[in-house]
């Protein structure tokens with residue numbers, strides 16, 4: 001059963017999530033953190049930067065990455081994670097991984113990422129946003145609940161939503177490599193954040209609808225330790 005915390009602002013949500021991360025790292029300096037991109041986790045990273053814990057030994061695994069963007073592209077998730085998480089929070093770049101970043105062929109990259117997560121001991125705390133389609137990571141509706149890291153096609157809605165980071169929607173990649181729903185469920189603690197009325201339907205479907213591949217975020221209902229932190233506009237349908 002998820003613990004649902006409704007807060008007045010994204011800043012307060014970020015403080016709560018940052019406190020959970022700081023507590024984890026205080027007890028385990030080499031904790032494994034599941035990193036999410038998107039605008040949603042930004043207040044968490046900001047609150048964590050204010051707290052200033054030593055994150056130099058923390059290992060990180062990002063949820064997803066575009067396929068076909070060079071790592072140096074400013075909107076690759078490698079670049080985003082470096083800019084928004086690794087540099088401001090003082091993580092060690094070599095300890096932070098993004099799917100498909102091991103230099104090997106794309107074929108098999110998902111299996112290799114799974115193996116690397118397992119070798120690190122699994123993810124202790126996974127930060128999650130949720131897309132308007134109900135996606136988590138880049139697991140769009142229709143994703144198998146048991147799916148593992150693999151290459152996927154992006155939904156047109158998601159490409160349109162992410163077009164704001166590119167010159168036009170045509171520049172948004174069509175494919176991605178993402179941790180699967182099964183991968184996400186293996187993390188020991190899920191912290192799902194959502195803000196704004198545009199997320200309200202996805203939040204309600206994920207938390208109170210049927211557990212279904214139609215709403216990938218609904219898999220959080222299957223996890224024993226989930227903290228959901230939402231602002232009031234995102235909570236209106238709960």
Ligand code: GLP
Pocket residue numbers: 036037038039040041063064128129130131132136137138158162
């Ligand atoms: C993106 C990412 C997700 C993210 C979601 C919401 O496409 N792949 O990991 O959670 O969409 O993004 P935002 O937080 O910007 O609303």
